[in-house]
Amino acid sequence: MTRDDDRQQDALSAAIREKADYHSAPESLLEAVRASLPVSAERPPRIRFWLAQAAALAGVAVLTWAATLGYLRPGSDEGLAMELVASHVRATLDKRQIDVASSDQHTVKPWLSARLAYSPPVADLSAHGFELQGARLEHVGGRPVAVLVYGRRKHVIDAYVWPARTGAAAATLTRDGFNVESFAAGEMRFGLVSDLNRNELRDLARLLALGQ
Amino acid sequence: MADRRLRFEQTVLPHIDAAYNLARWLTRNDQDARDVVQDSMLRAYRFFDGLRGEARPWLLALVRNACMTWLKANRPAELAGADPAWAEFEPADEETPETLALRALDRRMINEALAALPAHFREALILRELEDLSYKDIARITGAPVGTVMSRLSRARRLLADSLRAIARASSAGVSG
Numbered sequence: 001m002t003r004d005d006d007r008q009q010d011a012l013s014a015a016i017r018e019k020a021d022y023h024s025a026p027e028s029l030l031e032a033v034r035a036s037l038p039v040s041a042e043r044p045p046r047i048r049f050w051l052a053q054a055a056a057l058a059g060v061a062v063l064t065w066a067a068t069l070g071y072l073r074p075g076s077d078e079g080l081a082m083e084l085v086a087s088h089v090r091a092t093l094d095k096r097q098i099d100v101a102s103s104d105q106h107t108v109k110p111w112l113s114a115r116l117a118y119s120p121p122v123a124d125l126s127a128h129g130f131e132l133q134g135a136r137l138e139h140v141g142g143r144p145v146a147v148l149v150y151g152r153r154k155h156v157i158d159a160y161v162w163p164a165r166t167g168a169a170a171a172t173l174t175r176d177g178f179n180v181e182s183f184a185a186g187e188m189r190f191g192l193v194s195d196l197n198r199n200e201l202r203d204l205a206r207l208l209a210l211g212q
Numbered sequence: 213m214a215d216r217r218l219r220f221e222q223t224v225l226p227h228i229d230a231a232y233n234l235a236r237w238l239t240r241n242d243q244d245a246r247d248v249v250q251d252s253m254l255r256a257y258r259f260f261d262g263l264r265g266e267a268r269p270w271l272l273a274l275v276r277n278a279c280m281t282w283l284k285a286n287r288p289a290e291l292a293g294a295d296p297a298w299a300e301f302e303p304a305d306e307e308t309p310e311t312l313a314l315r316a317l318d319r320r321m322i323n324e325a326l327a328a329l330p331a332h333f334r335e336a337l338i339l340r341e342l343e344d345l346s347y348k349d350i351a352r353i354t355g356a357p358v359g360t361v362m363s364r365l366s367r368a369r370r371l372l373a374d375s376l377r378a379i380a381r382a383s384s385a386g387v388s389g
């Protein structure tokens with residue numbers, strides 16, 4: 001095989017990747033498949049649901065109380081961090097941290113793009129010790145937001161990603177024992193929430209900002 | 213039971229896009245692709261307990277088999293790629309490849325040329341380029357040895373280049389004429 005041939009093969013690969021249609025499953029097909037699966041009780045018992053809600057509300061109340069007492073610096077970073085921590089706590093209590101479980105960025109990214117009006121960057125950082133576990137959708141600030149879930153040792157890190165035109169200064173905060181890193185990279189804003197220590201969380205922030 | 217369904221929804225169902233994309237490219241129409249995916253998902257649910265490792269190649273193998281059954285029944289001619297004569301096929305102008313202006317190719321031309329490939333070449337390209345799967349995974353999905361997958365891919369690209377040249381020539385003739 002000649003070098004020209006190799007080059008042509010590579011160029012054709014690229015052309016297919018860029019230009020061939022990718023047929024995503026129609027929403028109605030997904031509904032039909034769901035409907036055809038054997039029925040089962042999907043919801044947790046009601047009492048547990050209410051307990052989780054109550055616990056999450058209590059978490060928000062504690063944060064609000066801390067904010068009014070002046071423990072937290074005021075500003076939009078505060079509001080954001082509080083909302084992200086509340087969302088993270090809610091998901092943990094509901095045991096609903098992952099909607100799509102996969103360590104494959106080529107599975108997670110299309111899943112998110114199909115459900116959002118934007119396509120968040122999804123990086124596989126296992127080489128750096130941050131293992132991609134999957135993703136889910138959350139409502140933050142009144143809009144659906146992508147949450148990438150990474151694992152490091154026993155710690156879970158939620159990376160909230162949403163598009164933002166205006167850049168924001170990076171900030172590190174600690175709320176209720178959770179560390180929060182927020183920063184902007186490219187056209188996206190990121191908010192990392194975890195019980196992982198600050199240094200390692202900042203490492204992840206740096207990797208994500210580099211888009212690796 | 214609830215647990216099993218939840219696990220299925222988290223590990224297998226998210227790959228429905230990959231399933232539909234493969235079925236859509238192999239059956240080349242929406243309704244049959246839907247039927248194939250629906251059947252494959254039910255089969256996947258039944259055999260879910262046997263799943264070891266990554267869910268996507270496992271599901272795609274089920275979808276691929278369902279597509280092959282469908283093709284055998286409905287479009288046997290498209291399975292010509294499995295024929296040894298096709299497998300040995302070398303494009304005619306390999307010696308003096310006329311350079312293909314890939315940048316001039318539009319979406320429609322690529323789609324058209326891909327759709328026109330025999331099914332075995334088409335599936336190899338879809339799995340490799342659109343699903344970004346490894347040779348090993350493609351081998352497992354298509355039930356062919358890794359070496360065969362690699363040569364099939366290389367031949368598929370050359371066949372595609374040939375057919376793109378023909379399409380480009382036809383369309384430029386159409387513009388000037």
